[in-house]
Amino acid sequence: MADVDVLDLTVLDRWLRLFAASVAEQKDTLTALDAAIGDADHGANMHRGMTAVVEALDATPPADPAALFKQTGMVLVRSVGGASGPLYGTFFLRMAPATGGAGALEPETFAKALRAGVEGVVARGKAEPGDKTMLDALAPALDALDAALAAGESLAAALRQASTAADEGRDATTPLVARKGRASYLGERSADHQDPGATSAALLVGAAAAAVAGP
Ligand code: ADP
Numbered sequence: 001m002a003d004v005d006v007l008d009l010t011v012l013d014r015w016l017r018l019f020a021a022s023v024a025e026q027k028d029t030l031t032a033l034d035a036a037i038g039d040a041d042h043g044a045n046m047h048r049g050m051t052a053v054v055e056a057l058d059a060t061p062p063a064d065p066a067a068l069f070k071q072t073g074m075v076l077v078r079s080v081g082g083a084s085g086p087l088y089g090t091f092f093l094r095m096a097p098a099t100g101g102a103g104a105l106e107p108e109t110f111a112k113a114l115r116a117g118v119e120g121v122v123a124r125g126k127a128e129p130g131d132k133t134m135l136d137a138l139a140p141a142l143d144a145l146d147a148a149l150a151a152g153e154s155l156a157a158a159l160r161q162a163s164t165a166a167d168e169g170r171d172a173t174t175p176l177v178a179r180k181g182r183a184s185y186l187g188e189r190s191a192d193h194q195d196p197g198a199t200s201a202a203l204l205v206g207a208a209a210a211a212v213a214g215p
């Protein structure tokens with residue numbers, strides 16, 4: 001099937017389900033990363049949250065993208081303990097109004113909504129890129145997405161580039177000393193470990209790229 005060039009409910013639903021599947025598959029890896037610099041629950045947290053998100057999609061299919069993002073954010077806030085629940089929850093809650101109530105999102109609208117989500121994570125968690133958090137994957141992904149769309153790339157190509165940037169941002173967290181979250185309690189000892197939240201955030205961007213590349 002051909003790449004899609006707008007994000008309607010079918011594509012956005014697929015994005016969330018693909019993310020849930022990646023999290024399920026990588027649960028033990030995410031937890032192992034968190035065991036090294038946190039409290040060994042990131043895989044379990046994200047798996048619990050995304051399982052609940054998929055259950056909610058099945059039980060109450062949203063009417064439009066804004067409703068899908070709002071429901072997802074609320075479910076994550078409700079079902080995930082720890083820092084990542086409110087942060088991922090805020091991300092999706094902030095995406096909802098940025099859709100402007102559209103039934104299908106143009107690539108630029110999706111990029112704008114993602115940026116609103118990331119700004120919500122910043123407002124809530126007070127982290128900046130370089131603090132060894134999920135933002136180290138999300139921020140470069142959004143910059144790559146905007147740049148690719150501005151250069152006239154297709155949605156699929158732009159999200160592939162965003163996914164590569166997220167993976168690079170994730171990898172670049174390894175040498176960093178954590179300045180936010182539980183890992184920051186370790187100070188210098190947090191260096192030489194990949195950040196768990198940046199790792200799950202790279203899965204989120206990778207799932208978006210996979211969702212537009214067709215089923
Ligand atoms: P907790 O740290 O409460 O156990 P998780 O283990 O689920 O929660 O999530 C940890 C991840 O959350 C970290 O790897 C980091 O990427 C992210 N994180 C923690 N604090 C912040 C923050 N203030 N801003 C952005 N991301 C953060």
Ligand code: MG
Pocket residue numbers: 034038039040041042082182
């Ligand atoms: Mg943890």
